[in-house]
Amino acid sequence: MKKVLIATAAVLSMSVIAVPAFAEAKKGEKIDAKAKFDQHCVACHPKGGNIINPKKGLGKKDLAANGIKTEKDIVAKMRNPGPGMTKFDAKAVPDAEANAIAKYILATYK
Ligand code: HEC
Incomplete structure (x- = not known):
């Protein structure tokens, strides 16, 4: 159970970081x-x-x-x-x- 929680937390924190980075990359230089x-x-x-x-x-x-x-x-x-x-x-x-x-x-x- 504890392992699952840690894995979930890891995935969640990664997606929080990854989403804005993706949005930036997709739009290139445009703000x-x-x-x-x-x-x-x-x-x-x-x-x-x-x-x-x-x-x-x-x-x-x-x-x-x-x-x-x-x-x-x-x-x-x-x-x-x-x-x-x-x-x-x-x-x-x-x-x-x-x-x-x-x-x-x-x-x-x-
Ligand atoms: C914590 C709340 C808060 C945030 C966050 C905030 N403002 Fe303000 N803003 C105010 C307050 C309060 C005033 C009035 C300040 C004064 O008396 O000069 C104001 C005034 C202004 C004014 C002048 C408006 C006028 O009619 O005189 C502009 C332009 C402005 N803000 C732009 C922004 C922009 C752009 C951002 C984001 C980058 C921003 N504000 C974020 C609270 C905020």
């Missing part, structure tokens, strides 16, 4: 911005909202009201966020990924 957004941001920004500060959602109107207009502005927010938001430095989210997420936000949340 899946939605997946990255879902991974890093969606917990606090579901559907482009903001569960902590509802006035600071990711819709164009909210962004504009807070002086955020371009992809660069969104990346700047990730690198240097306001109160309550996780900081995402270039180690957590490399520039290419950060830019892809920013583009995704501008294209998705109007």
Whole structure:
């Protein structure tokens, strides 16, 4: 019984590691911005909202009201966020990924 459990745990942990690696390989260099957004941001920004500060959602109107207009502005927010938001430095989210997420936000949340 114990052996079976250990084997199951081993298989499970392998699949957890293998699945994202497979997804990366399949898409080559292309970044899946939605997946990255879902991974890093969606917990606090579901559907482009903001569960902590509802006035600071990711819709164009909210962004504009807070002086955020371009992809660069969104990346700047990730690198240097306001109160309550996780900081995402270039180690957590490399520039290419950060830019892809920013583009995704501008294209998705109007
Ligand atoms: C732990 C919760 C949390 C996570 C995770 C999070 N945010 Fe935020 N976000 C916030 C909060 C809180 C604010 C408001 C901060 C402030 O007052 O400036 C905010 C503000 C923003 C704003 C400015 C919105 C506006 O209208 O002014 C942007 C853009 C943004 N987040 C992008 C992101 C992106 C992109 C990610 C993922 C890489 C992310 N956030 C992850 C909590 C979070």
